[in-house]
Amino acid sequence: MKTEMICAGFGGQGALTIGKFLVKAGMNEGKNVSWLPSYGPEMRGGTANVSTVISDKPVGSPVVAHPDIVIALNQPSIDKFAPMLKAGGLLIYNEDMCPKGTDRTDIKVVSAPMTTIAKEIGNLKVMNMVAIGMVMGNTELVKKETMLNSIAPLQKKAPELYDMNLEAIDKGYELGKK
Amino acid sequence: MQVIATRPNTLTDLNFTYCPGCLHGVAHRLIAEAIDELGMRNQMMGVAPVGCSVFAYKFFNIDMQEAAHGRAPALATGMKRARPDMNVFTYQGDGDLAAIGTAEIVHAANRGEHITVFFVNNAIYGMTGGQMAPTTLPDMKTTTSPYGRDVDDIGYPIRVCELLNTLVAPYFIERVSLLSPAEIMKAKKAVLKALTYNKEERGFTFIEFVSTCPTNWGLDALESRDWAREHMLPFFKVQNFRDKGIEEAK
């Protein structure tokens, strides 16, 4: 089993962090993983992105050409990466910043107003946890329990942020199940 | 029989390979005597340059490294950082230090590396046969300034002590000359001071020797000293530029 994913968004939206959390959880579950960011001028542009692979076998190419999952935090990311999705693949996107969505009909689409949800929870930064929750709700990429373990150290260090992360994961998880 | 003069322990018993009348031998001896007198020999290591004094690594009887052209202060930085309990000096000519190695000397000085740099300025490239140096004087003829150094075309000579004296970190900067026994005795005092500061880990210390090149200047030993006195000393003034030791003692 090998799952290839691309997470993308404006620089600073947390797309690279989404990939990092998921890959780390995969590693903690004993899988082979890779996390390959775009770097250079793109970091400041519209589609800062990371390609990740989570696999039972050692990872060959870390370059993802045909993702199983695309997480898009803004419209340019959908425009760029949704066409690359495998037929039957999964697109998760942020309704707040993707007014056009996608016109592909051969893929599964799960969307939510991630920015709004994060603001309601109380911190824009937890938007990436909403997205992570959605992935976990919709797929078996990594277990929710693993993710909760990986953010557990926050509980003592920053209890308020921990609670918000927890809420964001739960909300995303429920939305992802739909 | 009473021994009244002997070779310093810090010099090997090799014969110097310098031209007759050259003052590198004098500079070597001053440094070696000072190292002996300060009891630094077993903790001292040095860096030789590319230039006439390229074989300095054979002449100083301590552990020595031979640097690429201009890189001696970078080597000395690595050496001092690798063996902080030891002392390091570099010995460099004007082409090595003030042309190809400008970046290395400025930044080693700027970091305040705990090393001593001995800079021999004779206003010419000696080893390669008398080409123009960054310290060649205005209108001075060399094989690459055959009509005399044209300052409108190639700029003025660089005064290295003055340049380094703009930096905050250096601890001791002095220009001395080697043109007469009296000047050599004065130079020895400066060398002793710089190496004492080195031993005491005070900071970056720098000595410029105003020297001669009889061979490439086309003069004999004594004429070359007169020439240097007449032409070099007015431009490269002998003086102490920086002595934080005196300031700190106040």
Add this chain to the structure above:
Amino acid sequence: MAEKVLMKGNEAVAEAAIRAGCRLYFAYPITPQSELIEYMARMMPKAGGVFVQAESEIAAINMVYGASGCGRRAMTSSSSPGIALKQEGISYLAGANLPAVIVNVQRGGPGLGDIQPAQGDYFQATRGGGNGDYYTMALAPSTVQEFADMASLAFDLADKYRNPVVILADGLLGQMMEPVEFLPAKTEAELKELDNQHLDWCCCPNEDEPNHHHHEINSLEIDPVVLEQHVLRLGEKYDKITANEQRWEDYNINADNEILVVAFGTASRICKSAIDELNDAGHNIGLVRPITVWPYPYDAVYKAVGDKVKKVIVFELNLGQMVQDVKIAVNGKVPVDFMGKVGGILFSTDEVKAKIAENLEEAK
């Protein structure tokens, strides 16, 4: 077993170098290796080591020379244009028989090029790189784990042969994160042993006569007869390294291989994915991945060309550099084909598959 951590290649090799006993690191910032210098800036002081941001790449390699001449483990790193600047120092290190580790996180060239991953410095890394007759060992990692493991290997080899060792990575390996398990850090006793291993020749504290030493760290021999002997001794060293230190990975090499692929570093990963897919579809493709690109594993490549192999295909992120070594290795036994990508662009798994498939067709 050590805990796995998720790390960028640039940071992993830095951490591994510190664990391997490197306490002196000198470098100048350049993309895509900046995480390496930044990691060293953070962690070297904590390890009681030396970090100096040099004024140039040239100064950095010469600081390494000075430190190495004092018998201590020293390292620098850069990316392609900066490595070009370091060649002066690398040649002097080789000439003076000094150990040192140089990490090259390659990017596209020539000149300023771009900052994306490339393998255009293969010739430079495997053919000396600077002036004169010399070789540096060149280790080419293909995963973050291997990149990290090579730090320790590179220092051991550098010390063993008193020769510079290059780790030839690229921007992809530097920037990507993968799980890494680190070797245990050297103990105080081991560090002391490392620091004392070169006292017979390096710059180090001295004694009075009769035990006073005069060690010269030097690449200058003005007498041609003496230089001749010196270079011949270097040649003997390179022969020894060539005989003892070839490393490579065989991937699905067997007697029924139809096509043999040769690729190193990042390119080999993409080839592995393509080969897996083709083999799953019933083909039989093998891969030799040179791990040391100097000394080059010529015999390993030759032996991998089985009787049924119709063609050898070389994949590189350059215009075709290693392909010259593969041709030497294959020695005319079968045709050697090549596919390259340049400009910091990677080939996709599909492109590699298509290239191999095209040759499978021809072979029928």
